Amino acid sequence: MINTIVTTDRKNHSDSLKLAQMAAERLGIKLVKRNREPMENLREMYGVDNVLVAKRGSFTLDTPEGELFFHPNMSQLRIKNIRMGEGDHMANALDLQEGMTVLDCTLGFGADSIVASFVVGEGGQVIGLEASPLIAFITSEGMKKFLATNYELHSAIKRVQVINADYNEYLQTLPDNSVDVVYFDPMFRHPLRDSHNINPLRSVADHRPLELTAVNEAKRVARHRVVMKENSRSLEFARLGFNEIAGGKHSKVHYGVIRL
Ligand SMILES: C[S@@+](CC[C@H](N)C(=O)[O-])C[C@H]1O[C@@H](n2cnc3c(N)ncnc32)[C@H](O)[C@@H]1O
Structure with missing residues (x-):
């Protein structure tokens, strides 16, 4: 699916990595190492529009139109x-x-x-x-x-x-x-x-x-x-x-x- 990769925030915490792994499995998308790369570089390197980022226990989707996350x-x-x-x-x-x-x-x-x-x-x-x-x-x-x-x-x-x-x-x-x-x-x-x-x-x-x-x-x-x-x-x-x-x-x- 879906034109998206998953990674962690720049701190690469092990908790975030576990979350990112879970997302990769559940969504069938590629998990990539962040390595302090800016979003734009990741998009270009992997040829995708969206990057799902695991950070501080939850997820943000970085799209070309802006960030998307759950908030009530x-x-x-x-x-x-x-x-x-x-x-x-x-x-x-x-x-x-x-x-x-x-x-x-x-x-x-x-x-x-x-x-x-x-x-x-x-x-x-x-x-x-x-x-x-x-x-x-x-x-x-x-x-x-x-x-x-x-x-x-x-x-x-x-x-x-x-x-x-x-x-x-x-x-x-x-x-x-x-x-x-x-x-x-x-x-x-x-x-x-x-x-x-x-x-x-x-x-x-x-x-x-x-x-x-x-x-x-x-x-x-x-x-x-x-x-x-x-x-x-x-x-x-x-x-x-x-x-x-x-x-x-x-x-x-x-x-x-x-x-x-
Ligand atoms: C306008 S938003 C809904 C906003 C929501 N009522 C709220 O309070 O946040 C429409 C959502 O419906 C989803 N959607 C559209 N067609 C659908 C379908 N056939 N089955 C399930 N979801 C669908 C879209 O992907 C989108 O996320």
């Missing part, structure tokens, strides 16, 4: 807002309640999954699917290692179950009515360039559009709702049959809702 910053803020009673557009669109099971088909760096995990609580379940092996790996390792200072955020992160899979295939394996909500947040057809959380993801993300076959599978698998997030001016909602629109009136993103 947006979910942290959103959980704080929910706790202060301000609500959350995604949680409202999904109509999340304690104890629900949510299938997040497009995990990315997991902000939406973490918020959903917080709302459904310990009695609920959030499964996050991610087609890109690199993103799935960085998110699942980041979630495992991250130490949040507050318990609610910490346990919400730890409860998210990450699976490296394509939702088109995974949905077909699930029985009818087996989860409460299926959620899609595909890469937008017309990206919002000021979306700084998503920008570093673009070079390694799966950009395929959501298709009607997957929406129909989601309707079969979900008991309560199927929801898609998109640019608020997107024609995707109409194309895919999301006949109810939720989200902030002036927000640049909206949620298409299918009630079941």
